[in-house]
Amino acid sequence: EAGVAQSPRYKIIEKRQSVAFWCNPISGHATLYWYQQILGQGPKLLIQFQNNGVVDDSQLPKDRFSAERLKGVDSTLKIQPAKLEDSAVYLCASSAGDRGMETQYFGPGTRLLVL
Amino acid sequence: AQSVTQPDIHITVSEGASLELRCNYSYGATPYLFWYVQSPGQGLQLLLKYFSGDTLVQGIKGFEAEFKRSQSSFNLRKPSVHWSDAAEYFCAVGAHTDKLIFGTGTRLQVFP
Numbered sequence: 493e494a495g496v497a498q499s500p501r502y503k504i505i506e507k508r509q510s511v512a513f514w515c516n517p518i519s520g521h522a523t524l525y526w527y528q529q530i531l532g533q534g535p536k537l538l539i540q541f542q543n544n545g546v547v548d549d550s551q552l553p554k555d556r557f558s559a560e561r562l563k564g565v566d567s568t569l570k571i572q573p574a575k576l577e578d579s580a581v582y583l584c585a586s587s588a589g590d591r592g593m594e595t596q597y598f599g600p601g602t603r604l605l606v607l
Numbered sequence: 608a609q610s611v612t613q614p615d616i617h618i619t620v621s622e623g624a625s626l627e628l629r630c631n632y633s634y635g636a637t638p639y640l641f642w643y644v645q646s647p648g649q650g651l652q653l654l655l656k657y658f659s660g661d662t663l664v665q666g667i668k669g670f671e672a673e674f675k676r677s678q679s680s681f682n683l684r685k686p687s688v689h690w691s692d693a694a695e696y697f698c699a700v701g702a703h704t705d706k707l708i709f710g711t712g713t714r715l716q717v718f719p
Binding site: 548599 | 611639643648649650651652653656658697699701706707708709710711712
């Protein structure tokens with residue numbers, strides 16, 4: 493079974509530029525998560541989708557971050573415009589999500605550096 | 608509010624020695640607890656999880672963890688560490704809506 497796929501793996505941009513990350517979850521997984529992991533910290537949830545609806549986006553900086561999940565499968569996370577403090581690893585995870593708290597499977601992450 | 612504390616930022620052990628990584632949580636109800644491992648440049652891999660039942664949980668790679676409600680702890684243990692265990696270890700609690708709240712991690716270094 494294929495795992496969670498993410499691209500690109502690395503991205504370097506200048507501040508005020510835009511950037512987008514892509515995630516393809518494990519086939520059949522209803523729930524998709526985007527986490528931000530700043531160096532030296534644990535991952536922090538940015539947004540959680542159940543199928544293509546948003547369950548939790550309370551920690552998403554909505555003035556610059558946006559995310560969508562088309563047709564309840566793939567998802568994109570966008571930052572526009574980027575700030576220096578957005579430098580982090582962006583992790584996508586998915587879970588079957590139909591029986592309450594279930595195991596989340598993580599992708600390899602996208603490492604973003606904002607200069 | 609839910610939170611997870613990993614008091615040890617960095618731990619160094621010799622190969623073959625035993626290991627215990629500490630985790631304390633704050634959560635109003637019976638928690639769902641997880642340990643994940645992250646190798647450099649990799650995503651997080653689940654080591655083990657506790658949902659209910661037996662408080663001693665066995666995981667992959669020879670790891671185990673014990674849930675102690677009275678101490679609000681979920682410490683990770685391994686009787687004999689291998690050099691390949693060097694990585695960052697994260698404890699997490701599962702909150703309502705199924706999101707995970709992570710600790711800040713413990714970096715494990717293994718000396719030969």
